[in-house]
Amino acid sequence: MSIDEDRAVKAAQDTVVRETDNGYRVLGAPEKSVTHQHDIDRIPEKDVTQEMLSESGQNPEAWLVYGGNYEQHRHTTCEIITPENVGELELEYEMSVGSGSSMEGTPLIVPGDPPIMYQSNGPNHIKAIDPREGEVLWSYTYAVPNDVVLCCDDNNRGPAVYEDKVFMTTLDSGVVALDRYSGEEQWYHSTADHERGYSATWAPQVYEGTLFTGSAGGEYGVRGFHTAIDTETGDEVWNTLLSPETEWVGDSINQSGTTNWMGATVDEQRGKLYLPMGNPGPDFDGSVRPGPNRNSIGTMCLDMETGEHEWFHQESAHDVWDYDSAMPRIVIRDVEIRGKERDVTVSVGKTGWLYTTDAETGELLVRSEPLCQQLNMFRMIPHIDEGRRVPFMPGGMGGNDWQPGTYNPELGISYHKLHNSFQEAWWRFEEFEAGKKYWGGILEDETEAEPEGYNGHISVITAVKPLTGEVVWQDWIDSDVYLWGGTMSTKTGLMFAGNQNGEMVGYDGESGERLWEYDAGDAPISGDPMSWYDPGTEKQYVAIQVGGSGWLRRGKRDDRLLVFSMEE
């Protein structure tokens, strides 16, 4: 059956996301969630075990968690595609997923015969796919309430799998669990009231029967939290508020933002979670939330069992530029740094620096060279009004926004996609209503002037050594639209990334030389590359989603999944 007759695809196509003065509003969603089954008998009924999840990074046949492994390396150990032969990498097929909304996610691969791909995109549409043939086995569209508001598009950045289920966060601040073999809904858990401005767009994490999910809505006056949910029942295990009462003045905490709107990194050895933390609320008016505004913008460590706060490292105290630090944290183990062997966490935020912190204490060990330009940075914009505008870099988009980076342990290099653009911001009073935008100021993308010293390149992909902070190479990119999506490295020394000019690129990881390019057309590539080996076909595959996304300069929409391959 073609997806033209797929009711879940039709439901997703009917779900329109319209830009309004108050962000994005979802319209036309189905009243009830829709599952459409095709050839579900093709899905091997073999549960995903914890052992499989824990070994995902070492297994070239699998991509079972969002970041490839729990340490979020986005690194494949498959060695078929090399710098020497990458020039011969060819498109195996491209498939239309049928819903051309936000395409920012990472598909997962469950090994088997055939392997099964779980692929999601906006607005809350997910499929099981036979990736050998590019055929849909079932599809599902969640019934998003029509009054959901979103700051930044109808993103869904990927699912999670465990045992017989696949999990997807929902735009109305929930999590839905589906039967992996049939696409039928098992349970739904709401983590917060979407009418207050809460939403959810990230890939959740699962460890030993517990699912971890965060909070979004920092532009709508919410208070951030992180929640653990039982994967079997959908019941809450714990819920932790992320901004401590002792760090905020009076009731300002009630609308403190401080959400974590990208997934946590699971440290199974330590029993910890590392959360990428977003902006304080309101975004630009710091006078109503004095103090450093912990735990906004930085890395938050929680105890995985209890949700208790362990440590927090801040990247922009009392932030007034919307410098979220959303990139999922990379964990690097057993490294000698500053005279001691330790595990470290790595983040790159909108500030444009890479931060390497001790995983045990949160102590900053390395702050890198700037990975993009920093001009007029950390100027006190609350005291700039519209009559005295100053363009600053990184702008409110960053730096590195949510784009997940990759780490190649063989080379000791991580790779990051950053904006290299400027914006202006100033204060203004604006109307407040629960669930309505709450910025306390204006972020202006069309500036009156550009900062002195700007190099003219809107984006950059930067390779950096997290243990020293040294920038190894940079690929500056020109375009009219912004650069989204993640990166992926290979054991053979390659690094893959799509860009906003529709190019899928294979880089030499050490030199930055473009060894292979594929022209996907004029739509931006906003997805994250991922890879797997299929022993049934004896091929290594690389897949990525295509289509413009985001709330600003996002380019043309598309709905394609590209799958490249190379035979052994």
Next chain:
Amino acid sequence: MAKVNRPQVSVEDHERLARKLGVSSAGEELTVEELRRVIDTSDDEEFASMGEAVRDELRGELDDDLIERELSELATQLQRLPEVREAGIPDGETEPETLYRELVAPGWRIYDHLVETGFFESVEAALPRFTPEHIERTAHGLIRSEPLAAALEECGFDERERTVLVMNVVNNNNRLARWTPTKDIPDEVEFNVEDVPPLQQRAMGGSLLWVKNLDIHLWQKKFLITDEILDDGYWDVKAMLGGLYVMATAAHAIATDGSLSDEQLAAALSASTAIMITNQEEIVKDMFWITEEMRKPSTLR
């Protein structure tokens, strides 16, 4: 090292102070004592009525023993500042030892008491927002108030530093105007006003949070921190604590129903707010927003 631990004041700062107070500086460094001799000394009844309103509202609500005890503790902590600067960055293997947090322990106890008693709401209700006119009145009141000068002197502010505190009030019109009293944020605009604390609570609470967080901030980022950063922050910390001392002195005067006139009381409440606001915006620039130019060079590359 001549400038270490000293507030940085330029000729322009002095000229601006003189201009705004309507006195002649003749290129000289002004002092509070000199200003007291030359500024208008006539009573400001309207300003005094603000102090009176606060006093009436809070009469019998505040614990004079508690405030007196903590003021004494706060003065002791202010005297410790040079040794805290000497230590610079807290020690600690897995977390910072208490260094800066000790400085603000009495401040927190005062703050908690003032929150419990509704002090901040009463003060905000009585005082207007920071306009050029109100700032000028505040400065005049502060300069003329010998008890406040004496209080600051007792806790370690010399003549030059006391003058800089006056500058914090007078020379920051635009900055202070941006800190809107909660009562003046119109109901139909901006955010949920119910969740915005009174302006004076934001000034004191914010100051306490900045100093408190220096332990973890400096300890975590020790590889970025230079002596210059510590030196620049020294004055910001001292000024915020000085502002807190002045506000607590005002609270004590209310509790004991004496020691400050109504006009002096209004000046103390308004000036201390301005000092704490100005210097919490300075400390974030001096110590927290560490640019590439400010940081200690990396030893790893």
